[in-house]
Amino acid sequence: MATMQWWQKAVVYQVYPRSFQDSNGDGIGDLPGITSRLDYIKQLGADVVWLNPIYQSPGVDNGYDISDYEAINPEFGTMADFDQLLAQLHQRGLKLMMDIVVNHTSNRHHWFIESAKSRDNPYADYYIWRDPVDGHAPTNWGSFFSGSTWTYVPARQQYYLHSFAVEQPDLNWENPKLRQAVYDMMNFWVKKGVDGFRLDVINLISKPTDFVDGQPNSGEPYADIGPIIANGHRLSAFLQEMHTQVLAGADLITVGETPNATIKDAQQSAGLTTNELNMVFEFEHMNLDGNSNPALGKWNDQPVNLVDLKQSLSKWQTGLHGKAWNSLYWNNHDQPRIVSRFGNDDPKYRVISAEMLATMLHGLQGTPYIYEGEEIGMTNAHFTELSDYKDLESLNAYHHLVDEEHRLSSTQMLADLAHMSRDNARTPMQWDNSLNAGFSTGTPWLQVNPNYPQLNVQQTLAESNSIFTYYQQLIQLRHTNAILTTGDYQLLDADDGAVYAYLRTAGTQQLLVICNFTAHDQVREYDQLPSDVQRLIGNYIDDQGATLRPYEAKIYQF
Ligand code: ISL
Ligand code: CA
Numbered sequence: 352m353a354t355m356q357w358w359q360k361a362v363v364y365q366v367y368p369r370s371f372q373d374s375n376g377d378g379i380g381d382l383p384g385i386t387s388r389l390d391y392i393k394q395l396g397a398d399v400v401w402l403n404p405i406y407q408s409p410g411v412d413n414g415y416d417i418s419d420y421e422a423i424n425p426e427f428g429t430m431a432d433f434d435q436l437l438a439q440l441h442q443r444g445l446k447l448m449m450d451i452v453v454n455h456t457s458n459r460h461h462w463f464i465e466s467a468k469s470r471d472n473p474y475a476d477y478y479i480w481r482d483p484v485d486g487h488a489p490t491n492w493g494s495f496f497s498g499s500t501w502t503y504v505p506a507r508q509q510y511y512l513h514s515f516a517v518e519q520p521d522l523n524w525e526n527p528k529l530r531q532a533v534y535d536m537m538n539f540w541v542k543k544g545v546d547g548f549r550l551d552v553i554n555l556i557s558k559p560t561d562f563v564d565g566q567p568n569s570g571e572p573y574a575d576i577g578p579i580i581a582n583g584h585r586l587s588a589f590l591q592e593m594h595t596q597v598l599a600g601a602d603l604i605t606v607g608e609t610p611n612a613t614i615k616d617a618q619q620s621a622g623l624t625t626n627e628l629n630m631v632f633e634f635e636h637m638n639l640d641g642n643s644n645p646a647l648g649k650w651n652d653q654p655v656n657l658v659d660l661k662q663s664l665s666k667w668q669t670g671l672h673g674k675a676w677n678s679l680y681w682n683n684h685d686q687p688r689i690v691s692r693f694g695n696d697d698p699k700y701r702v703i704s705a706e707m708l709a710t711m712l713h714g715l716q717g718t719p720y721i722y723e724g725e726e727i728g729m730t731n732a733h734f735t736e737l738s739d740y741k742d743l744e745s746l747n748a749y750h751h752l753v754d755e756e757h758r759l760s761s762t763q764m765l766a767d768l769a770h771m772s773r774d775n776a777r778t779p780m781q782w783d784n785s786l787n788a789g790f791s792t793g794t795p796w797l798q799v800n801p802n803y804p805q806l807n808v809q810q811t812l813a814e815s816n817s818i819f820t821y822y823q824q825l826i827q828l829r830h831t832n833a834i835l836t837t838g839d840y841q842l843l844d845a846d847d848g849a850v851y852a853y854l855r856t857a858g859t860q861q862l863l864v865i866c867n868f869t870a871h872d873q874v875r876e877y878d879q880l881p882s883d884v885q886r887l888i889g890n891y892i893d894d895q896g897a898t899l900r901p902y903e904a905k906i907y908q909f
Pocket of ligand 2: 377
């Protein structure tokens with residue numbers, strides 16, 4: 352492999368601004384709040400901070416509906432607060448990655464307000480408009496957030512396309528003027544000195560040439576739009592143009608969010624020599640639990656099968672090795688908390704299983720992402736009432752599956768939400784055991800997880816062998832151990848449903864990563880292991896060789 356880039360050895364820390372730290376008591380996290388917590392992120396050892404969207408937005412989808420790309424959401428602060436945050440990050444040697452949403456805007460963006468007025472105005476073709484077909488929507492496509500992807504506007508006597516909420520119209524990337532406006536906007540942020548971009552659902556921007564009906568899952572009125580519009584024929588051309596116009600020449604870190612991307616797609620979008628993006632977020636390992644009934648989508652309360660997980664991650668490790676670059680993640684603002692999902696959030700096993708999951712992920716090849724609170728082992732919210740939830744995906748899905756389609760009982764859907772809702776990730780950061788976990792002196796926009804008196808940063812930092820120090824060590828290893836960055840990957844014992852073990856090899860040097868995914872002792876001998884070998888890192892104080900205790904994880908180097 353050619354020389355390593357800085358972002359191949361970097362670790363990214365994701366901050367969800369709404370839920371990180373409130374500075375003015377309105378219950379909403381904000382930029383001055385984030386600035387006040389930078390020493391904490393620095394202490395952890397991360398290199399880059401990714402901020403979810405902080406732009407002006409009506410907030411229908413928590414900022415993923417942008418009404419002005421060059422203004423700060425007043426709930427989060429001012430442009431001066433942003434400049435201060437960026438300066439304070441840079442002063443600490445930290446970099447900033449902005450979240451850019453250019454598949455769609457808010458319907459309150461002035462581009463859309465103009466576009467919706469008539470069929471002939473400068474913005475008429477900034478969005479995707481189609482005539483009705485037989486008095487109906489042009490196709491049977493269903494949105495990611497339930498319902499049709501088409502909404503009718505009488506002034507144009509046309510429908511516009513929205514892959515997500517009604518308030519999130521899709522931009523028309525076929526229009527060169529729109530593309531230039533996007534690149535200009537990105538360059539505005541590059542000129543400000545930001546260090547990278549996370550590009551929201553970027554593989555959805557190139558739509559098919561012909562709009563034809565899809566095949567709905569049985570009994571469903573709509574066909575999922577995801578597979579229909581993902582990885583379109585001009586995606587590569589658009590990304591290469593963006594590269595030329597914005598990314599080339601600036602030493603940025605870029606990651607594309609790419610639902611429905613295959614390894615082949617990622618080899619292109621995140622190729623080492625394709626001049627597109629540095630890496631992508633793939634979704635396969637996030638779509639393994641449940642899903643036996645496609646009509647229910649992601650909604651389930653089932654654990655993942657370890658053999659499936661190993662197979663999926665292994666495929667991505669070997670598929671991209673030497674050709675493209677992986678991102679590594681367990682959590683983000685759209686996913687439930689990993690310790691509750693693939694680990695065990697019973698207080699007895701919470702820390703040890705969270706450390707095991709961290710070891711498993713941070714041993715892989717790619718750039719690791721840590722989502723706020725993961726480093727202290729924050730858990731799912733365990734909400735029991737529908738009124739506890741704020742996320743529109745969750746609320747729409749409940750309405751659709753329980754009220755409209757009667758596919759699930761209310762009890763079952765509440766169990767599924769408790770397992771899978773995005774709000775599990777969005778409960779406020781738990782800083783200490785004071786009121787509202789130290790997040791806000793006001794009423795938090797989303798309830799704090801009731802376990803905060805026992806589970807918080809202050810408490811964790813006071814422990815000598817804490818999950819936080821364990822993450823510090825893993826990040827340290829990423830920075831210093833070249834095998835982690837360059838080594839190739841080999842899965843051991845693919846059919847072992849209890850233990851995930853893999854080798855990383857660079858020249859004559861090897862790492863063996865061993866992770867017990869169960870709450871029981873397991874005994875495993877690995878022939879590869881020399882007899883006098885020392886652990887590099889492990890989540891139990893001592894090493895008992897072949898005996899793996901509940902959720903034990905360790906890495907050997909030899
Ligand atoms: O949240 C999901 C899992 O159920 C996905 O379907 C998600 O909607 C998809 O990954 C796209 O996510 C991104 O774009 C959305 C936004 O709501 C998400 O927060 C964002 O990460 C629309 O902009
Ligand atoms: Ca605030």
